[in-house]
Amino acid sequence: MKFKVRMFPIKTDRYIVIMNQDDADELGLLEGDRVRVIYNSRKSFVASIQIAMGMIGKGEIGITSCIGDVCEIIESSEVEVIPVAKPKSVEYIKKKLDGGKYTKDEIYSIIKDIVSNALNEIEITAFVLSSYLRGMDFDEIEWMTKAMIETGEILTFDRGIVVDKHSIGGVPGNKISLLIVPTVAAAGLLIPKTASRAITSASGTADTMEVFTNVNLHIDEIKEITEKVGGVIAWGGATEIAPADDKIIHVEYPLAIDPKPQLLASVMAKKGAIGAKYVVIDIPTGEGSKVPDVKMGRELANDFVEMGRRLNLNVTCALTYGGQPVGRAVGPALEAWEALKAMEERRGSASLLEKSLGIAGILFEMTGKTSDGYAYAKEIFNSGKTLEKFMEIVEAQGGEKIKADEIPIGDKVYKIKSNFEGAVVGVDNKAIVKIARTAGAPKDKGAGVYIHKKKGEIVKVGDDLITIYAEKDWKLDNAIEVAQREQPVLVSGMILEKYPSYRYV
Numbered sequence: 001m002k003f004k005v006r007m008f009p010i011k012t013d014r015y016i017v018i019m020n021q022d023d024a025d026e027l028g029l030l031e032g033d034r035v036r037v038i039y040n041s042r043k044s045f046v047a048s049i050q051i052a053m054g055m056i057g058k059g060e061i062g063i064t065s066c067i068g069d070v071c072e073i074i075e076s077s078e079v080e081v082i083p084v085a086k087p088k089s090v091e092y093i094k095k096k097l098d099g100g101k102y103t104k105d106e107i108y109s110i111i112k113d114i115v116s117n118a119l120n121e122i123e124i125t126a127f128v129l130s131s132y133l134r135g136m137d138f139d140e141i142e143w144m145t146k147a148m149i150e151t152g153e154i155l156t157f158d159r160g161i162v163v164d165k166h167s168i169g170g171v172p173g174n175k176i177s178l179l180i181v182p183t184v185a186a187a188g189l190l191i192p193k194t195a196s197r198a199i200t201s202a203s204g205t206a207d208t209m210e211v212f213t214n215v216n217l218h219i220d221e222i223k224e225i226t227e228k229v230g231g232v233i234a235w236g237g238a239t240e241i242a243p244a245d246d247k248i249i250h251v252e253y254p255l256a257i258d259p260k261p262q263l264l265a266s267v268m269a270k271k272g273a274i275g276a277k278y279v280v281i282d283i284p285t286g287e288g289s290k291v292p293d294v295k296m297g298r299e300l301a302n303d304f305v306e307m308g309r310r311l312n313l314n315v316t317c318a319l320t321y322g323g324q325p326v327g328r329a330v331g332p333a334l335e336a337w338e339a340l341k342a343m344e345e346r347r348g349s350a351s352l353l354e355k356s357l358g359i360a361g362i363l364f365e366m367t368g369k370t371s372d373g374y375a376y377a378k379e380i381f382n383s384g385k386t387l388e389k390f391m392e393i394v395e396a397q398g399g400e401k402i403k404a405d406e407i408p409i410g411d412k413v414y415k416i417k418s419n420f421e422g423a424v425v426g427v428d429n430k431a432i433v434k435i436a437r438t439a440g441a442p443k444d445k446g447a448g449v450y451i452h453k454k455k456g457e458i459v460k461v462g463d464d465l466i467t468i469y470a471e472k473d474w475k476l477d478n479a480i481e482v483a484q485r486e487q488p489v490l491v492s493g494m495i496l497e498k499y500p501s502y503r504y505v
Contacts, residue, residue: 001027001082003061007075010064015047015117017081018062024051027083032120034084037061039073046084048120089113090123096130104143111147114244125251128259136261142310144261148269153219153240155274157227160190162275163363166267167282168300169201170290172433173325173451176282177205177233178339179356179381182389184363185230186380192226192274194236199253202436202448203332206235211336211407211445213399222274229392242269258290260303268307278314278366280359284322288429294319316362320355324427324455327352331441331448333409334469341404343387351454357381410439410446410469412476416483418459420491427454431486432466439470439479446471453489465489 001023008018017037019029029035031051038044045067056062061081063073073079092106102110110127113119119127136144163184167174177193184191195205195215206215216238217225225232237246245266252258271279281304284290285297301317308315327349329338342348360380361373370376380386391401432449440447452464459465466488470476 002078002080004059005073005075005077005079006056006060006062007068007073008062008064011066012064014121015045015067016050016064017047017067018050018052018056019081020056020058020060021051021053022058023061024049027081029083032122034086034118034120036082036084037063038080038082039071039077043071045071046116046118084118087113087118089119093123093127093130096134097126099134101137102140102143104139107140107143108147111144111151111244114247115151121251124247125255128248128251128255128257128262131259131261132257135259138306138310141261141264141307145265145268145272145307145311148242148244148265149273152243152273155192155219155223155241157190157223157275160188160227161277161367162190162192163278163367164191164193164271164274164276165280165282165359165363166271167284168263168267168290169284170429171284171288171322171326172202172330172429172436173327173335173338173352174282174284175203175205175208175329175335175339176326176352176356176359178208178336178390179343179352179386180360180363181231181233182343182393183357183360183377183380183386185393186385186389187364187369187376189230189363189367189369190226191231192222193231193233194222194239194241194270194274195233196236198442199249200433202330202433202441203335204442205233206237207332207442207445208335208339209233210235211333212340212402213394213397215397217397225393225396229396230389231393232397233393234397236270241273242266245269260300264303264307267304268311268313271313272311276313278363279308279316280362280366281315281317282320282355282359283317284320286321286323287426288324289322291322314366316366318359318362321351322429325429325432325451326355328451328454329448330432330436330451331439331469332445333407334448334450337404337407337409340390340402340407343381343390344404346382346384353381408446410444410448410471412470412473414468414476414480415464416466416468416489418453418461418463418465418489418491420459421461422459422492424453424455424457424459424489425492426490427451428486428488428490431483431488434486435466435468435479435483435488438475438482439468440472440475444471444475447475449488451489453491459491465491
């Protein structure tokens with residue numbers, strides 16, 4: 001059946017077309033069913049249909065602008081629409097929900113259908129839930145990881161040793177890649193770092209790097225810049241590296257789940273696809289992080305190492321302290337400022353420097369650069385080579401040299417002060433993130449939180465605990481309300497509790 005195209009200025013990562021109810025009835029389609037849209041005589045794509053009354057006429061089909069851009073379809077052009085049956089992979093997902101095990105071909109089929117948009121959002125959600133409820137063994141995770149790599153773009157380098165690092169996330173202020181990448185690149189290794197944007201956090205590495213320069217690089221640009229200056233910090237979503245992963249993460253977010261099979265495959269697929277041979281996985285552990293204790297951290301580390309062995313990747317995991325933010329700044333511009341300030345002054349927050357140089361050091365030891373990686377990384381950092389290389393990377397990605405104090409921060413400011421004298425006994429990761437996001441981060445680059453007092457530090461009455469930054473007054477007001485309700489920094493005297501609690505007479 002042929003239709004006239006109407007373009008709708010809607011940006012979405014899903015392939016959706018809009019149809020009149022009468023036309024849907026004639027084709028025997030219900031909302032959510034699939035159709036193949038054939039254009040330019042031979043080209044086609046598969047999409048789910050949405051039915052709308054009043055906004056689109058009979059004989060018309062609505063196509064979102066993102067599809068039009070990719071497929072080069074224009075207003076009023078003619079397309080043919082053919083109903084498409086559910087793919088076989090839906091049956092495989094049901095099999096796992098019933099407690100079965102995927103075969104290699106079955107899981108390849110699922111991943112290919114996710115990438116080609118043959119599975120709709122509900123079916124992808126069922127796939128994620130099947131992993132969450134039924135789990136996967138190492139064979140299944142290996143097959144899924146390889147399928148993710150092979151259904152996307154793959155980077156190869158003709159020379160040099162390619163390394164990478166990845167954090168499983170869950171800790172605010174984790175801007176360590178901005179120090180690790182230039183330190184490692186300054187030593188002559190190649191580190192094409194593809195990073196994520198924030199989903200639930202106040203700033204992803206890509207959001208922070210974007211304060212300095214362009215992060216929307218294509219895979220050819222990532223290769224070219226890495227070979228030229230040794231490193232890149234780019235947004236992975238601008239590439240087609242392991243594209244199934246982004247679609248899976250999209251459905252995980254509203255469910256607030258991150259099944260271990262998907263976590264392992266997500267990380268390892270992206271490392272494998274960029275040609276890395278040596279990888280360090282940062283696993284933050286502690287209260288308020290994704291991994292609450294060291295025992296669970298070790299179990300996850302063993303899983304990553306096993307997956308690395310199966311994929312011919314040399315993997316080392318670093319269990320790091322995740323009980324409070326890394327450094328003191330949370331939010332894109334604040335984190336950019338803190339990272340650059342540390343590079344400029346060769347000093348900074350102990351947690352930021354120790355973690356950054358420690359992980360860079362592990363990569364140096366893995367590649368045989370030195371037997372004392374931390375000392376080697378510290379030498380590079382203190383010499384100013386980290387700063388010099390960082391600015392090379394910024395310029396190579398299209399940015400300009402800048403000083404830390406020139407980075408614009410939100411001009412709406414409020415300080416939360418201590419009502420007690422004592423010591424900080426805890427900084428609540430989730431509360432800090434909630435305040436920063438309420439203030440406008442990561443969309444408003446200048447919004448965020450600066451933490452003046454961290455765990456173990458002495459506090460006097462009236463001392464600043466945190467400063468909230470925002471770009472809009474109303475967002476600052478909302479963030480203040482959250483901060484007053486959430487108690488992000490807990491101050492207590494040295495005597496926490498008296499037991500027994502009765503009074504002596």
